[in-house]
Amino acid sequence: MKLQVLVDNNTYIDAYYLGEPAASFYIEEDGKRILLDTGYSDILLGNAKKMDIDLSKLTHIVFSHGHNDHTRGFSFLKEKIDLSQVSLIAHPDCFLPREDDTDVFGAPFSAEEAAQIVNYAPFRMPVYLTEKLVFLGEIPRRNDFEAKEPIGRRLKDGLWEDDFVMDDSALVYQGKDGLFIISGCSHSGICNIIEYAKEVCEDTRIASVIGGFHLFEPGRQLSETIRYLKECGIEKLYPCHCVSLAAKAAMLAELPVTEVGVGLRLEIQ
Known part of the structure; x- marks a missing residue:
């Protein structure tokens, strides 16, 4: 599997891409060309061009969840590229309207x-995009230190309700050294995601994790997450997007x- 970071909060020094507080990953695996999320603006188009990625050859778009920093770039992508032959994979609640007291932040379609x-x-259930790459669907919330607070409200069946981002999901690649997990924001909890990935893939080895971990302030969730990740014996962690400097330092x-940063390239066997 090949992975490139198309959109992230950060960019590498001397790599003249654009960044924004959003996320998009380009993946090639077993003849499939996949976008996990599309960022917030049109920068994925320019960044992809500079990386020599031909987005007109996409086979799949996967949304990790329905917030606009992961879905809004789709509005720009569809204006430049014919997506009629592309498969879009997402949780069924991904496109519900979302808001809080100050903003509207659901997918713009x-x-x-x-x-x-x-x-x-x-x-809602796991689905394999290739023999080794699986979309997890809805993540069971099993850890008592994760995913306990709502993020605004969502409109479902005509009623506004607290939004626990139940549509949050991730991709998992089953490599020779264990599981490589690619998350969007981990609103469901990165430890919950890892536990479900182990169950779905029937493999307890975790090689690497890349993506947003939704960790910001010191506290129980951060300390328990660090403890859990240490116990997993993970070889490399690539926290990005919604992870604060304080959390990364800890x-x-x-x-x-x-x-x-934008431009990171990984090859996973």
């Missing part, structure tokens, strides 16, 4: 509108954390 552009397939003191 509905499931019905997306289905007019791509081949939309909602999945992780770096005890875990094999590696810098991430």
Whole structure:
């Protein structure tokens, strides 16, 4: 599997890409060309061009969840590229309207509108995109230190309700050295994601994790996450997007954390 970071908060020094507080990963695996998330603006288009990535050859788009910093770039992508033969994979709640007291931050289009552009397939359960790459679907919330607070509200079946981002998901690649997990924001909890990945893939070895961990302030969630990740014996961690400097520093003191920025390229066997 080949992976490149198309959109992230940070960019590498002397790599003249653009960054924004959003996320998008480009993946090639077993003849498939996949975008996990599309960022917030049109920068994925320019960054992809500079990286010699031909987005017109995409086979799949996967949304990790329905917040606009992961979905809004789709609005720019569809204006430049014919996506009619592309499969869109997401949790069925991904396109619900979302808001809090100050902002609206759901995907800027509905499931019905997306289905007019791509081949939309909602999945609540795990689904394999290739023999080794699986979309986890809805993540069970088993750890008592993760995913306990709502993030704004969502509109479902005509009613506004607290939003626990139940559509949050991740991709998992089953490599020779164990599981390589690619998350969007980990609103469901990065430890919950890892536990479910082990169950779905029937493999307890965790080689690496890249993506947003949704960790910000020191506290129980951060300390328990560090403890859990240490117990996993992970070879490399690539926290990015929604991970604060304070959280990265705390992780770096005890875990094999590696810098991430737009332009990062990884090859996983």
